[in-house]
Amino acid sequence: MAQIFDRSSNSLTRLSLVLYGVILIGVGVTLNYLQRSPWVTRQGQRPDQPVPFSHKHHVQGLGLQCQYCHTSVEKSSYAGIPPTKTCINCHAQIWTNADLLAPVRHSWATNQSVVWTKVHDLPDFVYFNHSIHVNKGIGCSTCHGRIDEMPLTYQANTLQMEWCLNCHRNPAKNLRPTSEIYQMAWEGPSSLHPVWCTNQPTTPGTPTAQLVNCTTHDPDKEGPQIATLEEPLGPESPTFNDNRLWSSSGSGSVHAPVPVNPHYVKFTQQEELGKYLLVQYHIRPPRQLTSCDTCHR
Numbered sequence: 001m002a003q004i005f006d007r008s009s010n011s012l013t014r015l016s017l018v019l020y021g022v023i024l025i026g027v028g029v030t031l032n033y034l035q036r037s038p039w040v041t042r043q044g045q046r047p048d049q050p051v052p053f054s055h056k057h058h059v060q061g062l063g064l065q066c067q068y069c070h071t072s073v074e075k076s077s078y079a080g081i082p083p084t085k086t087c088i089n090c091h092a093q094i095w096t097n098a099d100l101l102a103p104v105r106h107s108w109a110t111n112q113s114v115v116w117t118k119v120h121d122l123p124d125f126v127y128f129n130h131s132i133h134v135n136k137g138i139g140c141s142t143c144h145g146r147i148d149e150m151p152l153t154y155q156a157n158t159l160q161m162e163w164c165l166n167c168h169r170n171p172a173k174n175l176r177p178t179s180e181i182y183q184m185a186w187e188g189p190s191s192l193h194p195v196w197c198t199n200q201p202t203t204p205g206t207p208t209a210q211l212v213n214c215t216t217h218d219p220d221k222e223g224p225q226i227a228t229l230e231e232p233l234g235p236e237s238p239t240f241n242d243n244r245l246w247s248s249s250g251s252g253s254v255h256a257p258v259p260v261n262p263h264y265v266k267f268t269q270q271e272e273l274g275k276y277l278l279v280q281y282h283i284r285p286p287r288q289l290t291s292c293d294t295c296h297r
Ligand code: HEC
Pocket: 049, 053, 055, 058, 059, 064, 065, 066, 067, 068, 069, 070, 081, 082, 116, 117, 118, 119, 120, 121, 140, 141, 144, 147, 148, 152, 153, 184
């Protein structure tokens, strides 16, 4: 062989082998990068919509609640996209002739739904359910970002398996009181903004709550919630009718209903609150939450 291939060609082969390796690694890295790139995951993209609907205007500007339009988010696996009727509730009066709303008027006239382009779209082999997440203390903004600040809707997170697993391995860091689910600006408790929680009933007569009650207002400073009756009570509140004056007179001679003053635990750190809620919400251990058949059934 030495006659045909001299020493230099030998090192040439070696060089090309090295080059080949470098290219292979390069391709691998690029593919991996592409797989995670926004181009594949659609993260951050604003797809074309028939109507440039703005959450910023309707949520932040007009103060509409998410549930007003996404009615089934607490009850079913789908949050749902509102029917044209929901828009017409207002847009029969407001912006009635705007070109932007022509597809909405057309839909209303022809009884055919507006065809919105999906912003989030998991593959069919993945099982996802809104109601369980929302009822176990995961807020909309944890997964969808600041929707209330989006003039056009986009996907804030990758929705890749690793993203789901990252939370399923340790949900505590993202758990909040269910009362704060729609709170877009929620940042978790801090010493400046503590959270108080109790798992005892907060109103007389209610059965022991299965779910925990939390508040962002100091329950000690607020005092018992039913101790003041400023508004005259109507006939629909018969239990209070007999002693309307008990709070304003302050004489102490009238027997007021005994307010329940449950024991509240104060939280100033997400870590503590998360651990507490993990127990209260009966969240399954990570081993179960990350098992393949949780999401691939
Ligand atoms: C006035 C009705 C209305 C309100 C209120 C509203 N939405 Fe929407 N939402 C829509 C419409 C219409 C779409 C479909 C068009 C789009 O994607 O922008 C949509 C789309 C979305 C999407 C993307 C859906 C997809 O295709 O993947 C998310 C996520 C969402 N909304 C979350 C929220 C959250 C969170 C709130 C409360 C902060 C909220 N919405 C309040 C009407 C509303």
